Amino acid sequence: MEMKQPMTTASLRRVPTRYFVLLTNARVQGVDTAQILSTAGIDGARFDQRDGTFATAEVDAFVQAANHVTGREDLGFELGRLIKMNSHDLLGYGLLSCHTAHQLMCMASRHYHLMTEAFTLNYQRRPGAPGEATYTPTIAMPDVTLRFYLEAVAIAHHNQLRLMLGPDAPAYDVYLSMPEPSHVLRYQALAPTRFHFSESALPGVRVVMGADLLDQPLPFGDAQVVQQIDERCSLLGSRPLTGHFGWGEYVEMVLRAAEGEQVTLDDLARRLNVSARTIDRHLRAENLAFRELSEKVRFQRACEMLREPGATIKHVALKLGFSDTANFSRAFRRVVGVTPTAYVNDAARPFPPLTQPDSSLTSS
Template sequence: MHNAEHFVPARYFAQLIDYLEAHGTPCRDALSAAQIRSLNDLQAKLTRGQIDTLLTEVARLTGRGDLGFELGRQIKLNSHDVVGYGLMSCATIDQALHFAARYYRLMMPLFTLRYQRRERVAEVLFQPVTAMASGTVSFYLEMLAVSAHMQLMALSQGRMGPYDIHMAMPEPEHVQRYRGLLPARLHFHEDGVPTVRIVMPTDLLDQPLPMHDQRAFRQAEARCKQMIQECRAPGEYRSWIEMMLREAHDCQPTLDEMARQLNVSARTLDRYLEQEGASYRELATRTRNERAKRLLGCGKYAVSEIAYQLGYSDVANFSRSFKRLNGVPPSAYRRCAAPEALRS
């Protein structure tokens, strides 16, 4: 979210260090280089800088390129603290994915998780919210993909049917390890923004989960709601809204949809934004227009494609809105922007 620091729960990296030391790799120097005194505190958090240094040092010590994959294997449902207990208590995979999407910030603040269910397939999308070094991105993508698979298998007690995991990264040297993640089918793509996209048939989503406990679920959700509110700094609602609007593809999220993700009413979220000197309408209009100008300026997409990416119902609506805000229609803006893009 802009330049705000992201603090990540240290418990995940404690699992990686425990694994490496149990397999003969002392990690004291790596922890020291990252200025990490201890990973024993379950509530401890790490900065991005500490994590980058730690990952660089353990990769150097081990000579391994599969540490993200390995950490993904080590992460269990109870690794996620109260969010994990909520997941374990869900009635179905569908409920678990909705729950994870609502409270993913408590698990991995560097990424968002979006869940969308359609008629025949459902999609889970992990996207970073901040810039990262390429090696760090690959580490996280592998960790997220593998841990998601392991936890889906744990929730269903191994009763998941075939589904697909798409990873926007080059195929790693240890790709053979992924062939053991049955029944998942892995696909690597080198184009596009760094994401993990999981696609599964909807008939997998509604099977009853054996660990369902409605009372435990309600208790976990109540605590998660409280924690979400506690972890938001002043001014962060506006930053989060802007980030979510920038990341939206093929849609324009509404105030109601954003509020549901935060587990507050639309009126409450509107009031929070007003306290920060902003309004949802203004943020949505400005962010959408900035995206439109950027996409037109790059010259890669037809105007109709851009309209669809921005969530407009048709090209005519997009053209009217763009001209109202910028004084010229999209096609004219593109002709003016193209020479400028070439000069830069």
């Protein structure tokens, strides 16, 4: 299904400040919010605004400042641990009133943009079968921000289900597209929920839940409240278009995050719930093409790997999926302009920018 919302700019994507306030109110060890905001150049008075929001650039600044000030790598985990249903304002009360976790996931997926416009939630399930919830970034973001979000989203999902279903909730699986963190023991302590980490997956969080969990009755079910809040949330605006700004930058982020996987245009389209033609059209508007971006991302990674201590051309070729070094060398020279050996010997040689216009795609 192709989304019809108009394209906007990245600066218009908003995240409610009420989520970041949770880190302040909880007095998390080592988190000096005033210093973080000062370092990030954000006015602390904005935390006092009931409907305050951060732009995506401000979220990036906040996360980078928080990591610098605290020296901690688990602040996304901490934030997710603090998020409850009532953290979501009006929508949260609707979610609390759902009869089952399945109904809750359906409602959350319809209105997830009211929680954050930086990610989208897609939930799919056949009757009586397991369900799958996929949280996908909607914009390009720095690696540190992406990992912060991934942890916050994954742990918030776990925490809210646990609070609704109780400590005896059935086990299920959560997949995060990031390396195993140094604080992995914190995840293991959340058993029976099983957390899996992979650097080669498309960026996002994927949650697979069985029918035993999804069909379990929730304690505060109220169909009338759900209907009323669902209608009110629908009046608050529609979900923004995914990948709305800088499609080349966005696709580049996705391809880089899926290290080791040959992501196709169809793979990306299915994940974003848009058509492959939609993505292709937006890329062409920027004088780009998916195939060229994919190749350049792949060989940028090759350049990085070739300059690692002890790296060999054969090892890099195999790591990137080539059957032999000859094929790799020919493809490398076609994309980068020199052979792998020449590239290694010329330490000052830069890699071509990923989003440079392809002259063959330039409009006449």
